Amino acid sequence: MTPSSPLSSTTIELAPSYKLPIAIAILAILLLLVSPWLGGAIALFGLFLMFQAGTLRLQFTDTALDIYRGENLIRHFPYQDWENWEIFWFNVPILFYFKEVKSIHFLPIIFDPKLLKSCLEQRFPKRTASS
Template sequence: MESALLLAPKLVSNPSREFRSNVRQFQSSFCGKSIAIVEFTRTDAYTNHKSISKITSLFSLGKKKVKTIKRETVIPDPDYRIPIVLLGFAGGLVYGDNLLAAAPVGLLGLLLLFQTTRVKFVFDDEALEVKVGEELDESGENVFVGGKNRWKYSSFVNWELWWPNFPILVYFKETQTKPEGQIHFFPVIFNGKQLYDVMVERAGPSKTSGPN
């Protein structure tokens, strides 16, 4: 401190030298830092000789980065209860010699049995997506309303599970496909408890007992 104070008068009182400073700042591509370069120019009044000293400063710019933790992907287990019940009911109709009613019920049971082995509800960090197969291949466009079978949780208006004790259908309404809202129904060919828990976690609690 003392030496700094002693040096100050010498710098001020020397008329033969002139000091100028110039600060330049620019954004570097190195880790999002900003580099400031301060140039001190000293001119000798007698020789007109200039000497330049540079001080480079590296400091952080911008806001502090906040790490976001992604939620794990959840895929509910398959549940074969609905197709088995339908096939059993179709068998009962056949036994009662009611073949006309047994045919569509049996076909629906077989279709759902096949779909249970391949269709997956995949809940990733930001959206619900329908995929197929063990390799989780794309399911293509929705055959009824078009567009990809992927809906962001933020677009969900409402959803319901019918019926909680023995879930048969899952319903949800989203605004991603259409601004006024698009309704979807899917048979619950997945573990109902797992499906309900992940829907509550990602899309929020259900609001009504059924669709409007």
Template sequence: MARVLLSTALLLPSPNKQVDGFYSIGLGSSFKGHQVQFIANLPNRRKSFRRGEALVVVSALGKKAKTKRETVVPEPDYRIPIVLLGFAGGLAYSNNLLPAAPVGLLGLLLLFQTTRVRFVFDDEALEVKIGEELQESGENVFVGGKNRWKYSTFVNWELWWPNFPILVYFKETQTKPEGQVHFFPVIFDGKQLYDVMVERAGTSKTSGPKL
């Protein structure tokens, strides 16, 4: 009659050895008299295991890490200041100097701002920065606080107008709970601006700029 031997493996502690920052824990088994070794991640710690204690190893394999989105900085667009300066020139040429002066000044201001102001869309927020080196822009002169707003606080945003975007508007609750409205002239590439706003802040009621 064939004999079937059933044995229960018992975990027996053996001296621990450190291997490249990890500890090698020897676990003895009564099965065929062999000793099995496991590598446990126990850096700089010595732990002893009593006879009969269970060692539970939880593996995080298969858990995906959150992918960080790349930072997007839309290219500057000089069309609005050029149009304003051209319009001011036309008014001045026709001797309408009174309206030509403010239009020309606005065109010059936007031309200057286009060379220095940048919208920076990082992984979690939109921030206004200055210059090619993307320096801090300081506090908002109108409502206070840093010129940085998390996408999660955006209530709504719009781009006027899709074919020739002039203004971008958004409302956020980070500055104040009841919501703060912001308007910016579109002195950036309208298509890039629209695409990244949809991606980071959700869809808008208006359609995007056409190519």
């Protein structure tokens, strides 16, 4: 957990994770042997995810999930608008999904998945069927 500033001790910034982009790059190398076009397309996607992991920052504040590129806030997702969330295949995490009242979002797991799950459970606990 990394506080974003001394004044905001409850803001948590997720560290990047390069596991998914590296796995996609390895898959691309294998696919290059079978299909150069498909392998090349997958390799470009892996490079794109690697770039995103290095440049995007997710911050969990008391009221919202904020996404930054460098110092610029590019998206603000208040928890009050959230309906639910899911991390697909947590043992091999590849995709984070969350639904707001008016939209749904899918993000590749290019951040620390354990800290992501911990922050989600803390900031927006899943509702049980009986809730």
